[in-house]
Amino acid sequence: MKAKRKVTQAEREEVVTYALKHGKNYQATADKFNVLYQQVYNWVRKFEKDGSSGLVDRRGQRKKQLEPAKxxxxxxxxxxxxxxxxxxxxxxxxxxxxxxxxxxx
Known part of the structure; x- marks a missing residue:
């Protein structure tokens, strides 16, 4: 298992762009950027669903902060x-x- 490290928003976008340009080859992308296969897969799915805003790190935030006030x-x-x-x-x-x-x- 690879060592845990922080990945910035820009790095995530770069990883996703690389994966999409190479036919969603998640393993090659994970090896190139030294991240986990599953993480690349999740980032690509989130990017396809929500665009760049889907790649924002939301850990530690409450749902009320994420959703607009209704x-x-x-x-x-x-x-x-x-x-x-x-x-x-x-x-x-x-x-x-x-x-x-x-x-x-």
């Missing part, structure tokens, strides 16, 4: 609030039940 409709916002209140009520009922059990003689 405004909720009034109905959706009220449904979320209703669900939150139901959960809060359930927690308070459980707490009340525990306190009653504990302090009853």
């Amino acid at each position: 405004e909720l409709t009034e109905v959706d916002r009220l449904k979320l609030e209703n669900e939150r209140l139901k959960q809060e009520k359930l927690m308070l009922e459980a707490e009340n039940f525990i306190l009653k059990k504990k302090w009853v003689p």
Whole structure:
């Protein structure tokens, strides 16, 4: 197995370009650029699907940061609030039940 190393966005694009120019020969590309076969394969797939933006390293980022902010409709916002209140009520009922059990003689 090859040693782990950081690969920049530009290097990924170069690897993908080389692989596509050589008929998607992933093994030859992996050997030439000293990366794993599977990594070349994944980069080519992501590039074909999303272009250069598909090759951006998104590790450590939350999905909310990746997706554009979506405004909720009034109905959706009220449904979320209703669900939150139901959960809060359930927690308070459980707490009340525990306190009653504990302090009853």
